[in-house]
Every structure is written in structure tokens, then in C-alpha cells.
Amino acid sequence: MDEEIILRIIRTALSLAIVYFSVKKVAALAGNSRTGDGRAQRGMAAYVRKDYVTAAEELRQATILGVKQIKREDVYTVLGKAERALGQRERAIASFEKALSINPGHVSGWLQLGLLHDAEGKVEEAEACYRKALAAEPQSAEAYNNLGALYIHGDEPERAIGHLQRAVALDPRLAVAHGNLAAAYAMAGRPAEADAEVQLAIRRGYDDPDVLREYVGNLKSLQGTTAPPSTGD
DSSP states (O other): OOHHHHHHHHHHHHHHHHHHHHHHHHHHHHHHTTSHHHHHHHHHHHHHTTOHHHHHHHHHHHHHHOOSSSOHHHHHHHHHHHHHHTTOHHHHHHHHHHHHHHOTTOHHHHHHHHHHHHHTTOHHHHHHHHHHHHHHOTTOHHHHHHHHHHHHHTTOHHHHHHHHHHHHHHOTTOHHHHHHHHHHHHHTTOHHHHHHHHHHHHHTTOSOHHHHHHHHHHHHHSTTOOOOOOOOO
């Protein structure tokens, strides 16, 4: 058989194989959107877009269908976050508690449940959740940050400073922790350190620099002001 004909046959076979596998891949992806893992992925993507209604719907379907590749506790935690954003308090608590029943050492679950209690002024419950997060992950900068913010709420700046210093030592990129540390320094009568942390927070990408500057400025002028800074998401 002529060599050119043989090469043509080989090229044709390879082209057909590529088309076949491309079709199979597309079909697999389409099928995946109907699985629990596919619904979970869509729900998590919707949460990132702040489309909380779609996120909650997709993630609830994922819990019904079941997931294999994504951790169930992660699905329930993001579901709880979407429900909290929608003002569905009882559902959010149930979702966080479900995540923690699946994995009692799930740091994000404890942090999110703590934030919910914190927002409602349930200080003891929030503190207990943050400390359980630390027990599960002693190097959690977010847990130290949230504890520090909680102590700022309670007008305990010196106590807050220790936790917030630990947070920024563990994760220097955590902008919200630098912002909270600035507030704690201002409350404690340490204006120079407060200003330095404001600048660090802004360089790290703090969400609303103008609000932070104003807030810390007010604290420096009126020591003891306890308007709550952010604890993060």
C-alpha cells in the first residue's frame, strides 16, 4: 500500500478519535450538571457571584442527590452562608450544624456558626464556636481575627490586640485582621500603631479604606467607642 495512503488513513483515524473523545467529554460534563457534585459546583459558583437564591437552590439539590467528589460538610457550610445572606436564620443554623455533625472538626463550619451568633449579640455562643475552630486548627488566622473582633465589640481592646497580633502573624495578607488591629490599637490609646495598621490593611486590599480611616480616626478621638468592625466572611 502506498505510504501516502497509509498516512492519510492514520490521520483520518486520529481525527475521528479526537472527535469521539471530545463528544464523550461534553456529554460527561452535561451529565455532571445533573449530579450532586455538579449541582454543588453550580451552587458554589453562584455564591461567589452573590446570587444567593440560585446558590441555595443548587446546594439544597446537591444535598438531596448526594456528592462524591466534594465534601458534604463544605456543601452544607456554603449552603448555610447563602441562607444567612438571604436572612434565613433557622435554615442557616441547621445547615452549619449539619456540617459540624458530619465533621466536628470542620473549621469553616465553626467560624460561620460563630459569625451568626456574633451578629445576634450572642457573645458566649460566638466565642465558644471560635474557640472550637481554634481547637480544630490552632493556626487559624480567621479564628484569631474573629475572637479579636468579638473582644472589640465587648470593649476589651487589650484582649483583642493579642488575638489580632496572632492573626496577622499567621496570615499577614488578612486585610480585615489588620483593620481590626488598627481599631484595637486606637481604642487602647496607641494611635501611631493604629495608623500603621490602617496602611497595612489598605495595602492588603481592605474592602472599604475610607470607612476604615474614618472609623479608626473616630476611635482615636473618642477612645472607648465600640462600633463593631468587620469579622470577615
